[in-house]
Amino acid sequence: MKILLHVCCGPCSTASVERLREKGYDVVLFFPNSNIYPEGEWEKRLENARKIAELHGLELVVGEYDHSAWREFVRGLENEKEGGARCLRCFEFNLAKTAKKARELGIENFTTTLTVSRFKNSSQIAEVGRVVGARIGVNFLEHDFKKQGGFEKSVELAKKFDLYRQNYCGCEFSLRN
Template sequence: MENQAFEREKISLPNQGKKLLLHSCCAPCAGEVMEALIASDIEFTIYFYNPNIHPRKEYDLRKEENIRFAEKHNIPFIDADYDVDHWFDLAKGMENEPERGIRCTMCFDMRFEKTAEYAAAHGFDVISSSLGISRWKTMSQINDCGERAAARYPDMEYWTFNWRKKGGSGRMLEISKREKFYMQEYCGCAYSLRDTNKWRMAHGRDKIELGKNYYGDEQQ
């Protein structure tokens, strides 16, 4: 693989799975996961379904970075609907919930249910997500949502592989710098943007400027 600089242990799909549909939240999180799968000769397709991301400019930035990396490695990329109105409907009453709370559970459920639905209709027997590699996420929460979504379909499994282990988190950062990925500065939804900006302003920092920072820039 081009620019491959890491020693990797071969991994395999659980229970002799044949075909993986990988839900991707963004290129920085997905980069290490994708390279690990490629190095292990695992057949997979990227499924980009993230109607939580707000505003549309941020959504497009994250999606296009992911498409760029997938195309570089000739990985199929499924661009799912941006049904943001439905996401906001589901989030009603949860606007002031904290990160990692019930609003995030709803968000993971929504995205994984759609992932599992697509997988079942297109011959995938394993689903997983790059969300779990982020240290800002609670892995048990993500895995519970993924397993719940997969359980709706016979012979489908959610792969709970810990992408952070054995240097995965460090490689995630190195790949992001190497590829100069766009650096998102909040989780993604309107409420995380609101709360992050509130925190920044309380600590004397400017509000987030969309599309400004990229991994590998000199200031990083």
């Protein structure tokens, strides 16, 4: 079964890609992530996503970087704490981009590496994914990649492949924190 995987960064994609491939999915990677600031950081994370694509021989589709559009989408939520309403909007932004890209590519399913993070609530991500998928007409497949040691595995593989590991979530508000 083909699936478009939203990749938030290289380290998070390591264990997620392995898990999906073990389950027999035909994985295509998608890197949008206009939430990431500054653009140089987006490029660094993209570079890591390219490494993972090359390691597994997978196609990587790169989205347009438009941080202004993301800022507009989260307007009014700038001072929210990490894990709050701004993050839900942020998930919606990237998951809607992924669902639209999946539809454009004729891929019926999508999911996200975001659930590998122990700092993110996988149920909230899945809820946003289901709503967005229903709206756009693509199936969101719920995979909680942090389960069964997925987070620890992503740390181990990131070291093994010598990937850059960022120390903030992505946007300027998380950088400030």
